[in-house]
Amino acid sequence: MPKTEAKISGARLMVELLEEYGVDIVFGYPGGAILPFYDELYKSTKIKHILVRHEQGAIHMAEGYARSTGKLGVCIATSGPGATNLVTGLTDAKLDSVPILAITGQVATNAIGTDAFQEADIYGITIPITKYNALIKSADDIARHFQEATLVALGGRPGPVLLDFPKDVQTELTSIRKVDKLKIDSRHYQKPPIGGDLDSFAAALNKAKRPLLYVGGGAINANASKEIRELAEKGNIPVTTTLMGIGAFPGTHQLSVGMLGMHGTAYANKAVLECDYILNLGARFDDRVAKPGEFAENAVRAHIDIDTAEFNKRVSVDYLLHGDLKEVLKALIPKVNKVDRPEWVGFLDTLKKNHPLEFDDSTDTIKPQGFLQKLYEKSKGKAIVSTDVGQHQMWAAQYYLFEEANRWLTSGGLGTMGYGLPAAIGAKFGNPNKTVICVSGDGSIQMNIQELATIAMYKKGVKILIFNNNFLGMVRQWQELFYEERFSESEWNYNPDFVKLGEAYSIKGLRIANKSEIDKALEFFLEDDDARILEVMIPAEEKVFPMIPAGKSQKDMIEFSDTVRAGKK
Amino acid sequence: MKHILKILVNNHPGVMSHVSGLFTRRSYNIDSIAVGVTQDSEISNMVIVVKGDDSVVEQVKRQLLKLPDVIDVEDLAYHDCISRELVLVVVKVEDSNRTEIISICEVFQAKIADLTKTTMTIEFSGNTRQVEHFMEMMQKYGIQEIARTGQIALKYRST
Numbered sequence: 001m002p003k004t005e006a007k008i009s010g011a012r013l014m015v016e017l018l019e020e021y022g023v024d025i026v027f028g029y030p031g032g033a034i035l036p037f038y039d040e041l042y043k044s045t046k047i048k049h050i051l052v053r054h055e056q057g058a059i060h061m062a063e064g065y066a067r068s069t070g071k072l073g074v075c076i077a078t079s080g081p082g083a084t085n086l087v088t089g090l091t092d093a094k095l096d097s098v099p100i101l102a103i104t105g106q107v108a109t110n111a112i113g114t115d116a117f118q119e120a121d122i123y124g125i126t127i128p129i130t131k132y133n134a135l136i137k138s139a140d141d142i143a144r145h146f147q148e149a150t151l152v153a154l155g156g157r158p159g160p161v162l163l164d165f166p167k168d169v170q171t172e173l174t175s176i177r178k179v180d181k182l183k184i185d186s187r188h189y190q191k192p193p194i195g196g197d198l199d200s201f202a203a204a205l206n207k208a209k210r211p212l213l214y215v216g217g218g219a220i221n222a223n224a225s226k227e228i229r230e231l232a233e234k235g236n237i238p239v240t241t242t243l244m245g246i247g248a249f250p251g252t253h254q255l256s257v258g259m260l261g262m263h264g265t266a267y268a269n270k271a272v273l274e275c276d277y278i279l280n281l282g283a284r285f286d287d288r289v290a291k292p293g294e295f296a297e298n299a300v301r302a303h304i305d306i307d308t309a310e311f312n313k314r315v316s317v318d319y320l321l322h323g324d325l326k327e328v329l330k331a332l333i334p335k336v337n338k339v340d341r342p343e344w345v346g347f348l349d350t351l352k353k354n355h356p357l358e359f360d361d362s363t364d365t366i367k368p369q370g371f372l373q374k375l376y377e378k379s380k381g382k383a384i385v386s387t388d389v390g391q392h393q394m395w396a397a398q399y400y401l402f403e404e405a406n407r408w409l410t411s412g413g414l415g416t417m418g419y420g421l422p423a424a425i426g427a428k429f430g431n432p433n434k435t436v437i438c439v440s441g442d443g444s445i446q447m448n449i450q451e452l453a454t455i456a457m458y459k460k461g462v463k464i465l466i467f468n469n470n471f472l473g474m475v476r477q478w479q480e481l482f483y484e485e486r487f488s489e490s491e492w493n494y495n496p497d498f499v500k501l502g503e504a505y506s507i508k509g510l511r512i513a514n515k516s517e518i519d520k521a522l523e524f525f526l527e528d529d530d531a532r533i534l535e536v537m538i539p540a541e542e543k544v545f546p547m548i549p550a551g552k553s554q555k556d557m558i559e560f561s562d563t564v565r566a567g568k569k
Numbered sequence: 570m571k572h573i574l575k576i577l578v579n580n581h582p583g584v585m586s587h588v589s590g591l592f593t594r595r596s597y598n599i600d601s602i603a604v605g606v607t608q609d610s611e612i613s614n615m616v617i618v619v620k621g622d623d624s625v626v627e628q629v630k631r632q633l634l635k636l637p638d639v640i641d642v643e644d645l646a647y648h649d650c651i652s653r654e655l656v657l658v659v660v661k662v663e664d665s666n667r668t669e670i671i672s673i674c675e676v677f678q679a680k681i682a683d684l685t686k687t688t689m690t691i692e693f694s695g696n697t698r699q700v701e702h703f704m705e706m707m708q709k710y711g712i713q714e715i716a717r718t719g720q721i722a723l724k725y726r727s728t
Contacts, residue, residue: 309631
């Protein structure tokens with residue numbers, strides 16, 4: 001039953017609920033319809049508000065913060081344009097299962113639906129891109145919606161939630177601070193019991209001669225790295241990860257075969273073709289990885305996931321287990337045989353040797369792959385790395401290895417250009433003592449470059465690496481390979497001087513174009529904890545290999561060596 | 570194949586958008602949709618008739634269960650439930666065929682809800698097959714307007 005206490009305003013209550021929940025940082029941008037809330041935030045000593053330059057920056061920062069800390073990310077925007085600027089970030093968080101709470105201002109309840117100034121039906125707009133959303137109609141409902149929203153955001157498969165908060169509800173008084181009976185079913189936030197037959201699942205795995213683990217982002221959300229390692233080592237099972245799963249298993253481990261899929265390693269994709277059993281751990285048979293009907297077609301396929309809607313969605317499986325991955329693996333591991341697989345592991349070792357990640361390093365120009373290898377060495381693989389979207393993203397995924405989860409922040413599902421810089425800022429706020437590097441391209445960085453101001457304002461030591469080829473590199477790559485080199489609107493010669501732009505925000509920068517400059521540049525880049533911009537000029541024709549063309553399967557992979565043989569580079 | 574989904578949802582505004590939006594977004598084909606409150610005023614019952622093979626409908630069910638406002642989803646088999654649809658139809662009438670139409674209505678146990686010199690508004694309820702059959706009979710007189718509710722359904726209690 002609701003407790004009766006002194007009445008406080010809706011805005012005050014919302015701030016207190018955030019404080020009680022343990023939120024100590026929020027990213028946002030004020031505006032008319034959210035002012036009562038901001039006025040209460042002003043009085044809070046527990047919550048630090050980070051002022052951004054664009055609401056999209058705020059939500060990506062909240063994502064970077066959430067993904068690097070495992071906590072709930074919170075962002076605030078005003079009504080109308082403020083709220084609609086969150087749409088890309090909400091979609092991004094939905095596709096990558098990131099727990100985000102977005103609070104948006106809304107025009108007063110009596111003005112809703114009248115096309116009032118700065119009014120948008122953000123509740124309606126965000127229905128398909130949130131896990132849960134609500135228009136708060138009365139201050140008495142705030143507590144319930146807040147409890148439901150936070151539980152849903154983090155429960156089960158995490159995701160974004162949105163609370164739309166009309167201005168008059170922010171000033172309305174209420175005494176209801178806590179609600180015992182929620183309207184949503186507990187299945188949306190409680191850990192589900194393990195569903196499926198563990199014994200037959202384990203028996204199938206024990207029968208396999210050439211098993212492979214295929215690890216997705218769900219493994220990171222479930223905090224299951226330890227169990228995955230245990231399972232892999234006990235059964236000597238090689239491990240490949242998706243783009244989202246990077247870090248869930250140590251990239252340097254002998255059993256790691258790196259990333260699979262469109263730009264995965266040749267040995268991971270060949271492992272998929274050769275395995276006789278594939279176990280999907282919290283991945284979703286995404287279209288950049290699996291072609292229905294052809295994915296691991298000769299293998300027994302098994303899947304463990306917390307979201308039952310992922311079972312048999314794109315690829316049908318023979319065995320499935322439903323539940324929290326950590327819990328399921330804990331129950332499964334004792335049933336899995338300890339096996340040495342010298343032949344299978346040896347086979348993959350040979351594949352690694354014969355089909356390595358390759359690039360032509362014979363010229364004086366800087367190759368992004370080689371540069372990233374150096375960056376990995378110099379930062380000792382300890383950095384948190386965020387990326388934007390494009391070639392640089394794939395090179396970073398291939399050449400920067402991660403030992404731990406929550407250090408690789410990339411927009412996997414939606415492929416959001418403009419994600420990298422704000423995500424890095426959010427991660428730096430969550431991990432002030434770690435090196436945070438944003439790897440970007442000349443195209444991507446310009447999609448949210450205004451957040452340089454946020455770095456300058458809070459003196460956050462985010463390292464920004466820009467690979468500049470005066471092209472939309474990935475678009476160019478596709479145009480070169482599949483559109484007979486018609487570079488329709490992918491070339492641009494009107495980039496700003498990124499170093500000077502950094503200087504305008506008091507961020508030191510450097511541009512390099514020659515291989516001989518790399519070592520010094522990296523020293524400059526990583527020497528202290530200040531923000532830096534490093535612009536690296538790279539050849540426009542450099543491509544990401546291996547590559548599986550869109551809609552094709554592992555069998556159609558093009559390797560670097562194939563293009564060399566064909567006389568192309 | 571057609572499936573009748575009985576979906577229990579929280580009875581508040583916006584739930585319908587959540588549910589129907591899910592169908593639109595995944596381009597699942599809805600044949601009909603009918604919503605009404607249950608014996609518990611907090612809960613509504615939605616009956617959605619959807620076309621698709623079993624795997625599509627299974628996917629629909631799982632996606633529906635992910636919505637916080639969805640309490641339960643049941644796939645009712647056609648042979649296992651009582652389903653009804655109400656239709657109001659306006660047909661053109663002439664002096665020469667009025668009696669004929671009235672006698673057809675008697676056979677079908679359809680009610681005549683309104684009558685003018687030139688039109689007749691008929692109310693009919695039955696399962697989909699009966700409704701289709703009735704509409705077919707009315708076709709030849711010239712249908713001027715139709716309002717259909719979409720199907721509602723409940724499971725048979727008798728074994």
